[in-house]
Amino acid sequence: MTKFTEDHEWIDGDGDVVTVGITDYAQNALGDVVFVELPDVGGTFSKGDEVAVVESVKAASEVYAPLDGEIVEINDALEGEPGLVNSSPTEGGWFFRIKLDNTSDLDGLMDKAAYDAHVAGLD
Amino acid sequence: MSVDELITTPLYDLHVESGGKMVPFAGYSMPVQYPLGIMKEHLHTREKAGLFDVSHMGQCYIRSTDGSDPAKVIEELMPSALAVLKPGKMRYSLLLNDAGGIEDDLMVTRTFEPEGTLYVVVNAACKEKDYAILEEKLGGRITLEPLEDRALIALQGPKAEAVLSALAPEVADLSFMEATMVTLEGVVCWVSRSGYTGEDGYEISVPADEADAFARRLLMNDDVELIGLGARDSLRLEAGLCLSGHDFNAVTSPVEAGITFALGKKRREIGDFSGAERILSELENGAANIRVGIVPAGRAPAREGVEIADSEGNVIGKITSGGFGPTFGGPVAMGFVPAAFAENGTEIQLMIRGKAYLARVAATPFVPQRYKRKQA
Numbered sequence: 001m002t003k004f005t006e007d008h009e010w011i012d013g014d015g016d017v018v019t020v021g022i023t024d025y026a027q028n029a030l031g032d033v034v035f036v037e038l039p040d041v042g043g044t045f046s047k048g049d050e051v052a053v054v055e056s057v058k059a060a061s062e063v064y065a066p067l068d069g070e071i072v073e074i075n076d077a078l079e080g081e082p083g084l085v086n087s088s089p090t091e092g093g094w095f096f097r098i099k100l101d102n103t104s105d106l107d108g109l110m111d112k113a114a115y116d117a118h119v120a121g122l123d
Numbered sequence: 124m125s126v127d128e129l130i131t132t133p134l135y136d137l138h139v140e141s142g143g144k145m146v147p148f149a150g151y152s153m154p155v156q157y158p159l160g161i162m163k164e165h166l167h168t169r170e171k172a173g174l175f176d177v178s179h180m181g182q183c184y185i186r187s188t189d190g191s192d193p194a195k196v197i198e199e200l201m202p203s204a205l206a207v208l209k210p211g212k213m214r215y216s217l218l219l220n221d222a223g224g225i226e227d228d229l230m231v232t233r234t235f236e237p238e239g240t241l242y243v244v245v246n247a248a249c250k251e252k253d254y255a256i257l258e259e260k261l262g263g264r265i266t267l268e269p270l271e272d273r274a275l276i277a278l279q280g281p282k283a284e285a286v287l288s289a290l291a292p293e294v295a296d297l298s299f300m301e302a303t304m305v306t307l308e309g310v311v312c313w314v315s316r317s318g319y320t321g322e323d324g325y326e327i328s329v330p331a332d333e334a335d336a337f338a339r340r341l342l343m344n345d346d347v348e349l350i351g352l353g354a355r356d357s358l359r360l361e362a363g364l365c366l367s368g369h370d371f372n373a374v375t376s377p378v379e380a381g382i383t384f385a386l387g388k389k390r391r392e393i394g395d396f397s398g399a400e401r402i403l404s405e406l407e408n409g410a411a412n413i414r415v416g417i418v419p420a421g422r423a424p425a426r427e428g429v430e431i432a433d434s435e436g437n438v439i440g441k442i443t444s445g446g447f448g449p450t451f452g453g454p455v456a457m458g459f460v461p462a463a464f465a466e467n468g469t470e471i472q473l474m475i476r477g478k479a480y481l482a483r484v485a486a487t488p489f490v491p492q493r494y495k496r497k498q499a
Contacts, residue, residue: 031161031353032161032162032163034422035422035447037423055423055447056161057160057161057165057357057449058161058353059426060424082422
């Protein structure tokens with residue numbers, strides 16, 4: 001089941017390793033993505049830490065760790081093709097996989113209905 | 124300044140109606156981009172024609188109070204050959220302070236008025252300051268009349284000539300840095316063949332109450348798209364052109380900023396302008412730090428403020444403008460380095476978010492300029 005943060009990240013997966021990316025709303029707001037700085041595999045992060053940076057033509061934006069955990073894989077395809085974040089934000093444009101310290105942390109995140117309502121409230 | 128206090132241009136309604144994302148810029152509410160997005164807006168301008176609202180820039184007439192040549196008077200603060208400008212000719216110049224620093228860059232055009240009146244365009248963020256400097260230093264001898272009732276529209280790109288000459292064939296006869304009075308759709312406009320994108324194109328000064336209809340008329344052409352501030356900046360950067368207040372400021376000299384082409388040949392010999400002592404000395408001996416083009420080796424954009432280091436990691440300078448160049452196809456930047464590092468190809472490092480990224484000093488423009496210059 002996919003979960004969401006207020007910072008427009010999606011978190012997908014059922015076990016203790018989940019995939020993280022940014023939502024369609026986020027990629028649309030950022031505009032054309034030209035560079036993504038991803039964390040090192042093996043790096044550990046706490047919820048709210050700056051874990052990645054997305055650079056659009058316009059500006060650089062930080063991506064924060066949605067939960068506590070260790071990075072186990074990053075999407076190397078973004079190095080050569082950062083535009084995947086725009087063209088396929090929830091599939092080919094994923095950022096990293098993180099092994100959660102506590103899978104129960106997922107319960108505190110929004111589900112799709114709650115996130116959609118959150119986004120609707122922003123416009 | 125709150126959003127309520129922002130000034131709007133005569134094209135504000137058109138921007139909002141066209142989906143422009145409005146942001147505060149130099150006290151104005153301006154579109155940073157439209158639904159097309161910065162990347163496509165940029166590429167469209169280089170391939171066809173882009174329409175830019177630059178009405179926030181300062182347009183003014185400068186006249187002399189005693190019937191003498193106003194260009195001769197303003198030459199005291201500007202190092203370019205302005206007194207020699209014939210009617211319909213224009214020059215890029217610099218407003219200098221006593222220390223030879225650049226307060227702003229501007230365009231000076233000789234109008235067809237018999238008194239030799241000048242039409243001057245300055246940067247939006249600097250117009251109050253520039254006008255104050257001109258009044259303070261030259262006040263008794265010139266009058267400066269801000270043209271608050273005029274919009275300024277730039278039409279830039281390889282299709283600009285075809286688009287505009289369909290309304291007024293005579294604009295095709297203008298060469299780069301020439302201007303004339305033209306009747307467009309029944310409206311008398313001041314049209315110059317100039318711009319700040321590196322492309323061929325025009326800047327059109329239109330009465331404010333006619334600007335909306337005129338812009339919509341241009342947009343009826345399928346080759347014309349509205350272009351926001353975002354693409355305006357990336358086009359300017361790729362063309363290797365300086366952004367006032369960023370790539371130079373009041374402490375930077377024209378030699379440091381690499382804008383010596385704005386120094387008239389005779390003016391250099393005579394040295395009759397503000398800060399000439401310093402500027403002539405730097406021309407002779409070189410400046411300690413100079414502006415250079417920079418191409419990062421990887422994909423990470425280096426933006427304004429990023430520190431430049433030598434290969435050992437010693438900080439030697441700073442990026443003054445930088446980002447992604449859509450036509451160049453990668454990141455490009457400009458910044459200041461010591462003269463010893465200014466040669467093209469010199470390896471440097473850019474300190475982006477604490478990490479060092481390899482880059483090289485490179486020639487500007489990053490994308491060739493395509494002005495329509497007069498055939499010799």
